[in-house]
Amino acid sequence: MDMDTPAMTVAAEQVWAWLGEVPDPEIPVISVVDLGIVRAVAWDGDECVVTITPTYSGCPAMQVIAEAVTEALHAHGVEQVRLVNRLSPAWTTDWMSDAGKLALRSYGIAPPAQQAIDISGLHAGVKRRAGPVPTVACPNCGSQHTQLTSQFGSTPCKALYKCLDCREPFDYFKCN
Amino acid sequence: MDHKVDYLLRQGDNALILSQQLSQLCGKGPALEEDMALTNVALDLLGQTRMWLTYAGQLEGKSRNEDHLAFLRDAHEMRCCLIVEQPNGNYADTMVRQFYFDTWHYFLMLGLAASSDPRIAEIAEKSVKEVSYHLRRSGDLIVRMGDGSADSHAKTQAAADALWMYSGEMFLYDTTDEAMVEQGVAPAVDGLRAAFLAHVAEIFAEATLAMPPADAWMQRGGKQGRHSEHLGYILAEMQFLQRAYPGSEW
Numbered sequence: 419m420d421m422d423t424p425a426m427t428v429a430a431e432q433v434w435a436w437l438g439e440v441p442d443p444e445i446p447v448i449s450v451v452d453l454g455i456v457r458a459v460a461w462d463g464d465e466c467v468v469t470i471t472p473t474y475s476g477c478p479a480m481q482v483i484a485e486a487v488t489e490a491l492h493a494h495g496v497e498q499v500r501l502v503n504r505l506s507p508a509w510t511t512d513w514m515s516d517a518g519k520l521a522l523r524s525y526g527i528a529p530p531a532q533q534a535i536d537i538s539g540l541h542a543g544v545k546r547r548a549g550p551v552p553t554v555a556c557p558n559c560g561s562q563h564t565q566l567t568s569q570f571g572s573t574p575c576k577a578l579y580k581c582l583d584c585r586e587p588f589d590y591f592k593c594n
Numbered sequence: 595m596d597h598k599v600d601y602l603l604r605q606g607d608n609a610l611i612l613s614q615q616l617s618q619l620c621g622k623g624p625a626l627e628e629d630m631a632l633t634n635v636a637l638d639l640l641g642q643t644r645m646w647l648t649y650a651g652q653l654e655g656k657s658r659n660e661d662h663l664a665f666l667r668d669a670h671e672m673r674c675c676l677i678v679e680q681p682n683g684n685y686a687d688t689m690v691r692q693f694y695f696d697t698w699h700y701f702l703m704l705g706l707a708a709s710s711d712p713r714i715a716e717i718a719e720k721s722v723k724e725v726s727y728h729l730r731r732s733g734d735l736i737v738r739m740g741d742g743s744a745d746s747h748a749k750t751q752a753a754a755d756a757l758w759m760y761s762g763e764m765f766l767y768d769t770t771d772e773a774m775v776e777q778g779v780a781p782a783v784d785g786l787r788a789a790f791l792a793h794v795a796e797i798f799a800e801a802t803l804a805m806p807p808a809d810a811w812m813q814r815g816g817k818q819g820r821h822s823e824h825l826g827y828i829l830a831e832m833q834f835l836q837r838a839y840p841g842s843e844w
Contacts, residue, residue, distance in 0.1 A: 574634050
């Protein structure tokens with residue numbers, strides 16, 4: 419690429435493709451696009467505006483993600499990059515792509531097992547024993563015979579499970 | 595002080611101080627899973643703190659960012675409710691405090707998600723998903739401890755009784771709260787308190803715990819900056835670095 423010409427003519431689809439190669443810093447098998455963190459890509463003059471949304475409000479990876487996105491675009495010749503943080507609509511695991519879910523499973527993390535609940539349904543969500551508990555399949559042996567060990571895991575987005583058949587403990591990317 | 599700035603500081607300070615309290619248990623939880631849960635909840639609350647205090651600082655217009663507001667205000671300037679500064683105590687104390695807080699926090703965030711202030715609404719919309727998870731967990735533990743052994747039942751009942759007097763301040767609306775209700779920013783107190791009492795009653799019944807009387811006298815003052823002695827010690831540790839080495843960065 420001729421570095422003297424502004425990169426503003428690059429199509430948004432191309433930018434999306436580049437961002438599709440930026441890994442999540444905590445779970446590097448899934449890209450920030452597959453995770454649903456990148457919400458929009460647009461041009462403002464010769465400035466590329468990338469809108470991202472946090473997974474959890476305290477997620478320490480967000481700053482690293484913002485830096486990685488900026489660096490990736492710089493590496494492709496986009497000089498002016500602006501990141502916009504958008505809170506609403508709040509991130510949900512429903513935005514995770516099928517490719518992302520497959521990648522998680524083969525990495526040993528069980529992907530979200532059901533559609534996330536929306537706010538209007540949340541009240542039922544704080545009642546104990548509300549509705550059916552989703553079956554989480556073991557990412558190692560595929561068994562549905564698994565048990566929750568801890569509602570929280572190594573990062574805010576995960577819970578801890580164990581498989582009662584192959585006996586392996588595993589992470590579950592919880593619905594949110 | 596502007597009512598909305600005051601109101602935002604209250605939200606931020608509640609989350610900030612409870613996050614600091616839970617963080618002090620990092621590495622000291624009664625079990626590994628509990629330890630991780632406490633620090634995860636602390637992290638969520640810290641993230642929420644940043645959103646509230648950033649907005650408070652911007653509205654205030656005195657160039658104070660989230661760090662200024664968290665680390666450079668003294669106890670009388672803090673606007674948190676008294677319940678969040680109560681000591682961690684034993685695990686029943688920690689979890690009852692959490693359960694009372696989560697129950698109120700959850701219903702407040704649901705109300706704020708419909709706020710007339712779009713920025714407040716989106717912060718609440720983000721928070722309520724995390725808070726619902728906190729509340730499911732703390733309710734679960736109250737049932738397990740209350741309806742557990744004779745010892746765990748006794749400790750949980752004692753904590754429920756001792757902390758009850760701090761569970762009402764959130765529902766004692768003052769001019770700041772009333773101004774927010776009038777502007778459609780915050781939910782009215784009646785529905786909020788009814789939802790709180792109903793949820794606590796439901797969980798306590800399942801936990802075989804006796805619910806303290808709803809009309810009991812309640813401690814007050816935190817929202818107006820009149821705090822218990824505990825807050826000074828919490829701030830002393832939390833603010834030490836920025837006080838001793840102003841402007842230092844991680």
